[in-house]
Amino acid sequence: MASPAILNDSDDDDVFAEAFTRSKYKNAFNEDTWEEEFDKIPMFMKTVPEEIDPKEYPELAHIQAIIHDEDRTPEEKAQSLKNEGNEFFKEKNYPKAIVAYTAALKNKCGDQDLETVLLTNRAAAHFHLGNMRSALNDAAAAKKIKPGHLKALIRGAQCCIELRNFATAIQWCEEGLKAHPTDKKLQDLRAAADKHKRAAERDARKAKVKEKKLNHEKEALMAAIKERGVKLLQPVKPRQSGSDGEDDDEGSSTAVAELSLDGLSSHKATGAQVFLDEQNSLHWPVLFLYPEHQQSDFISAFCESNSFLDHFAVMFGEQLPPWDVDRKYHLQNLQLGAGIRCR
Structure with a gap:
């Protein structure tokens, strides 16, 4: 049996060390991608991949096969x-x-x-x-x-x-x-x-009380409107008869229907609505249109005790609106149109 060789000379040690440092371990990680390769070992994984490819994660695939x-x-x-x-x-x-x-x-x-x-x-x-x-x-x-x-x-x-x-x-x-x-x-x-x-339960009780109060206010408001003999009507679109699409002769453009109190309130930006104040006076939202100039004015609470002239005196008094370049809208020249209705 051959005896193992023993290196005693220091020069031989240096040669061996130099040769060892120059040679690379064949199964070592790549110097550039070692972190990624290390993370593919199940024992050292920080997170489990969404999809396990057996070729990319062979060890993990074997573990799952066992599971x-x-x-x-x-x-x-x-x-x-x-x-x-x-x-x-x-x-x-x-x-x-x-x-x-x-x-x-x-x-x-x-x-x-x-x-x-x-x-x-x-x-x-x-x-x-x-x-x-x-x-x-x-x-x-x-x-x-x-x-x-x-x-x-x-x-x-x-x-x-x-x-x-x-x-x-x-x-x-x-x-x-x-x-x-x-x-x-x-x-x-x-x-x-x-x-x-x-x-x-407390919020439910408050909501019930509020709803009851609102219903009471609605009833009082409707009673005040009826007491003043005001009729709330709105135009109804004529019904169509037959396949030819012609309007029915009975009650066409003059057809109207009674307007509920909900139809008198606005759920848009203004939030204006008819209301009854503590002095039992009605206040109405009123919109003034000036088609010639494509302008308008809006009064959210027009009290029934005021006249149109009261508001005109403010709107067209000392200072006329800037859109009236011809200065035609003097108080004495104004006439109120007859087509007043609630929409």
Whole structure:
């Protein structure tokens, strides 16, 4: 048997070291792309890629093949998928976490503890995505399997609060406090739900009182209008008869219909409407049109005790409008048109 060679000479050591530094390790990372190559190793990955290409991520593809191995029991598959979902959840990739938890539940492993955890985990993922109905359904399903499951009870109460169903949230909390009487989270949720419930009931009472007041004011206004003998009418578009599109002779352009009080208010920028003041005087919104100059004036509250001349004295008094370049709109020259109507 040959004996190994031993280098004792220092010159030989230098030759060996120099040769070692010049040679490169064949399986080493590329100097320019070593960080990217390092990140492809499953153990050192910071995030899991959206799509796994076996050629680009061979190690990761093998791991996934093990996770989804058909030879394993449903419980083992569900547990592996649960762990996968948990990793996605930690990365805040909630849609992928939901996919993993759903795949785990489809295995129907029969382990009630595991199925309850999967449902509560999926409920948490839905909750973070704002899918409150789906989260509540999962929490309810988990509670059905294990009625005293703390996370399911907390998640269900949270979902009900977000959905503004405060009475049901209180029921979830009370049910949870029976099984976990000292749980601080349930106690806080119970207090928050009760506070929101009382605030919502108070707002509902205020809205009802306001609606009743508005209805009373509308009735008083209509009574005042009728008392003055004012008829509120609006033109009705003539009905068409037959396929030829000719207007019906009965009540064509002269047809009118009674105008409701809602038709006297504006929901546009002005917000003007007919109203009755504390002295029982009516105020009307009035629009003045000057077609010749394509101009207009608007009075939002024309009191019934005022005359048109009162307003004309202000509008065309000492200072005439700038659009009247010919200075024709003097107070003594003005005539009011006869076509006055509410639209």
